[in-house]
Amino acid sequence: MKNILITGASGMLGGTLSRSFLNEFNVFGTGNSVLKKVSFKYKDFDLSSSSYEELIKWSNPDIIILSGAITNGNYCNDNPSEAFRVNGLSVQKFLKATNKNVKIIYISTDAVFPSSLNLAKETDCVSPENVYGKSKELGEFFLNTSISRRYTIIRTTIVGLNINNRKLGFVEWIINTAKNNQELGLFSDVLFTPISIWDLATEIKFLINSGNINSETLHIAGELCTKYQFGKKLLQNLNISIDKLAKSSILSFSGRAKRCLDQSMDSSFYEQKYKRNLPNLNQTVNTIKKYYNE
């Protein structure tokens, strides 16, 4: 069995990857907080640390999945040095701490692109509009300029549920607000292409098991929709009232890090190259429903 080190294992995607990879890999998860009672081997480790030796010695990885990041855009804007250290420089530290046989999968983001692009392709130029996007671009840069390293940069937009019930993501916020019968405004002028964390886990497993870590960038995302359309479909699917749901505009939203109006990505290169069918919006929402009901 291959050893796989997963950063961000206390977060939404990393937690799901760690659990769903357990049957096929020796999973070593790491995050910034102390976690108890997890089903995989876990060690807390701050990605700002100067030495990664202890982490690598502990996990002896064949593959590393870099899912750990500071994902709060406002926090990144207020703390740019920390954001660059954790989201970007950590990639260089992993490269330096491991030999060239260790493959790296870096989870990147739509936020490396500007608003002016619709359905951004792998060949489009990146031009992030906020610190978070810039810090992830830096992580990509270290892999793209690495020598003799097998890596995959996956740009994605994920939706899902947190294993850590102290954390609330986009999906949980929509569900909880609607269930509590509170006013819920969702942007009808922001486009994105969401994929569920479970479906993304399936694609990552496919890439690893088929030996396709080919030193490239791949867009792996879902169907184009607005945030409002996504939320409405999700709530209807879960039989939760949409009475308090309203369309809102990002333009009337102040006090937050600049976020693109168009966060959409085109995944057709990945689908065609690897003959994969990525889920549409209905399938994405159904997958969330399945795990929500569990």
Ligand SMILES: NC(=O)c1ccc[n+]([C@@H]2O[C@H](COP(=O)([O-])OP(=O)(O)OC[C@H]3O[C@@H](n4cnc5c(N)ncnc54)[C@H](OP(=O)(O)O)[C@@H]3O)[C@@H](O)[C@H]2O)c1
């Ligand atoms: N969520 C999205 O909408 C989205 C969209 C596109 C791409 N992505 C990318 O997908 C990946 C996973 O996102 P997510 O939503 O699962 O994130 P998340 O739930 O916010 O989890 C982030 C993880 O990173 C860890 N982390 C943060 N600072 C750290 C530090 N200094 N040292 C070590 N670990 C640290 C967190 O640890 P603690 O919680 O223990 O502090 C947590 O495990 C990220 O790389 C993100 O950039 C996310």
